Amino acid sequence: MPLESFDLSGKAAIVTGASSGLGRHAARSLAAAGAKVAIAARRLEPLVELEKQIEARDGRAIPLRLDVTDPASVADCVKAAETELGPISILVNNAGVAVTKAALEVEEADWDQVVGTNLKGAWLMAQAVAEHMVRLGHGGSIINTASVLGLAGAAQIPAYCASKGGLVNLTRALAVEWARHGIRVNALAPGYIETEINRDFLTSPAGESLRKRVPLRRFGTPEDLDGALLLLASEASRYITGSVIVIDGGQSAAL
Ligand code: NAD
Numbered sequence: 001m002p003l004e005s006f007d008l009s010g011k012a013a014i015v016t017g018a019s020s021g022l023g024r025h026a027a028r029s030l031a032a033a034g035a036k037v038a039i040a041a042r043r044l045e046p047l048v049e050l051e052k053q054i055e056a057r058d059g060r061a062i063p064l065r066l067d068v069t070d071p072a073s074v075a076d077c078v079k080a081a082e083t084e085l086g087p088i089s090i091l092v093n094n095a096g097v098a099v100t101k102a103a104l105e106v107e108e109a110d111w112d113q114v115v116g117t118n119l120k121g122a123w124l125m126a127q128a129v130a131e132h133m134v135r136l137g138h139g140g141s142i143i144n145t146a147s148v149l150g151l152a153g154a155a156q157i158p159a160y161c162a163s164k165g166g167l168v169n170l171t172r173a174l175a176v177e178w179a180r181h182g183i184r185v186n187a188l189a190p191g192y193i194e195t196e197i198n199r200d201f202l203t204s205p206a207g208e209s210l211r212k213r214v215p216l217r218r219f220g221t222p223e224d225l226d227g228a229l230l231l232l233a234s235e236a237s238r239y240i241t242g243s244v245i246v247i248d249g250g251q252s253a254a255l
Pocket of ligand 1: 019
């Protein structure tokens with residue numbers, strides 16, 4: 001397959017939760033591959049900084065305020081992205097939160113925040129972007145950021161596991177339904193990737209013992225997701241839909 005099929009020149013993308021961690025890095029990677037990127041999150045200041053970084057490398061980015069749990073905010077974001085960048089052909093559903101608590105301690109507000117952001121938020125974004133893709137008739141690629149915790153369980157993080165498991169199967173359901181519109185829907189399932197969400201834990205003694213159980217003997221970096229991200233975003237994955245790509249250094253393959 002020619003390398004050009006990974007090229008995103010001229011394509012427009014939306015990345016949710018682009019103000020930090022994996023989302024910020026994904027926005028930079030898509031821009032470096034040629035895409036025009038709407039970088040969206042609740043706070044604008046870090047997005048303006050990211051916009052400057054992307055533009056300093058001759059990329060195009062527009063910062064947009066977005067709360068994925070709010071349908072009106074989702075609609076405004078997709079409309080603004082379309083107005084500024086033209087037809088949107090890539091959505092990276094990255095916004096996510098975690099609450100780490102014993103199952104017996106989890107309160108309804110914790111559950112609603114985690115499932116509302118990670119599952120309902122991804123759904124609202126996918127529906128709004130797919131409506132736009134169907135209306136314009138050009139298809140596209142939706143990439144949901146799930147987790148290995150959507151494929152297996154872990155203690156102390158039940159709402160997160162439920163939200164990511166739901167997101168994995170939502171990915172399959174939408175892939176089946178929207179294939180007729182040329183919309184591919186896939187998921188990334190990262191293992192432990194060092195970012196703001198988990199740095200304290202991964203650098204603690206408990207994190208160190210976890211690292212020894214990863215077959216590749218290290219935690220991931222945001223750059224480790226680039227191959228799968230650019231594959232799923234580009235025409236290189238034109239026959240891939242409903243798939244979940246695990247990026248975890250072999251962690252979930254080991255007993
Ligand atoms: P992070 O906390 O650095 O980034 C999460 C982003 O989501 C932030 O920009 C935050 O502002 C945004 N966000 C949260 N709620 C939002 C809302 N309501 N509306 C809009 N934006 C919102 O964490 P990260 O590690 O970069 O995680 C990114 C995604 O990757 C998450 O979905 C996370 O569950 C997933 N993930 C991370 C890892 C990991 O090890 N870091 C592993 C598997 C999956």
